[in-house]
Amino acid sequence: MISIQHLKKAYPNVTPFFDVNVEIEKGEVISIIGPSGTGKSTLLRCLNLLETPTAGEIIVDGETITKKGADISAVRRKMGMVFQSFNLFSHLTVIENIMLGPVDLLKLSRQEAYDEGMRLLATVGLAEKALNYPDELSGGQKQRVAIARALAMKPEIILFDEPTSALDPTMVGEVLAVIRSLAQEGLTMMIVTHEMKFARDVSTRVLYMDEGGIYEDGPPEQIFDAPRRERTRVFVKRLKTFEREIESPTFDFIEVSTGIEEFGRKQLLSLRQINNLQLVFEELCVQTLLGRGGEALPLRFSASVSELDGSCEAAIFYSGPSFDPFTEQANELSVRMVLGLTKEHAWSGDSGNHITLIL
Structure with missing residues (x-):
């Protein structure tokens, strides 16, 4: 028509x-x-x-x-x-x-x-x-x-x-x-x-x-x-998002961790939710993915809070060969800690590595 x-x-x-x-x-x-x-x-x-x-x-x-x-x-x-x-x-x-x-x-x-x-x-x-x-x-x-x-x-x-x-x-x-x-x-x-x-x-x-x-x-x-696409997801779920791009193993860890805390306070997250986001970043991004060397760089970490229901998500996009830290050989203690903090988790290898976590 x-x-x-x-x-x-x-x-x-x-x-x-x-x-x-x-x-x-x-x-x-x-x-x-x-x-x-x-x-x-x-x-x-x-x-x-x-x-x-x-x-x-x-x-x-x-x-x-x-x-x-x-x-x-x-x-x-x-x-x-x-x-x-x-x-x-x-x-x-x-x-x-x-x-x-x-x-x-x-x-x-x-x-x-x-x-x-x-x-x-x-x-x-x-x-x-x-x-x-x-x-x-x-x-x-x-x-x-x-x-x-x-x-x-x-x-x-x-x-x-x-x-x-x-x-x-x-x-x-x-x-x-x-x-x-x-x-x-x-x-x-x-x-x-x-x-x-x-x-x-x-x-x-x-x-x-x-x-x-x-x-x-x-x-x-x-x-x-x-x-299927990130901007659509952010819009329809009315997400407020914190995001950092990591390009070097010597990035400013304290700045990112402080940024997560400031974002969480602004979005009225509980102290527990803020700590969980910081732990996900530290254990999964720093200890597990960056612990494999520089092949995961550049790496992007984002934390999102929905204005509709207050639900909290974390997402990690990283480079390198396909690597699912939840099923492949990885930093076992860090992965177990992250799984203990999350309600749902998923990894996708389509168009790069992508992890989604529901806290």
Whole structure:
């Protein structure tokens, strides 16, 4: 349905993304997540040409809409967009806001547009507000009207640009409920959102944007439960992270150990958790891995604390040949000490050595 190839958007002082590549099939519900400034909203605005891409191609139903001379109006009729700030006309009633596009652009009669508008208002639970003006509605009601207005244009896909970000928390649920019902009807949607639970529940697919493009792409179960890439994991688990790169056997051990302590205190870890992190670093990194000589260098140690549940992890990435200290000949006493501190542990030899420990 939509093919995005090597898409780039650059402004004079910043480039939100420089190589976005993704295929979107009919009926998919795609949530786009990621840190601020990674171009999530800009990507949606490029899709319906509210922003002109700097480079790359967008192909919709076999037509390259980024080429010179493309029919922008036709593109926008295919893609309804729901903005953060509603963008309703304050001088028109709710039903008049919804009728405007179908009458002017789809050339429906006023009666046809009215009938369809009332049906859509009933769908979003606002039929009784048809003759009200936008200023008489709550934020959640305004956003539901905006959704009905987008649907009135009979789009093939709807783009939602953080549809709940401007709402009071008490109003978020009513908008998300409408979007969930649309998803169940098989409507193709792309949703930029910071509502992680909603993204997990409603999506058939999740795109995590970072480092200038689509950093990770997968079903919600993968992205939220078993992300394959480190930045995704840090983001979805809302991790606060301490990290040090060790490049020499004569590194400053005291600075790293003190850094772990300061990080732990800042994240309100218990003294026991802090001591455990320090012991993992000393026994596994220093005694076991660096004790094998310089082949494990460079070595990276990180400690992470989740803002969601306070869980604490340690991760170690190191160089050299594949070496699993938990099963191969190693400093047995140090390994046993570490295992006594951890709830779970895992080693991976894919793309270098990687140890993960749950404390």
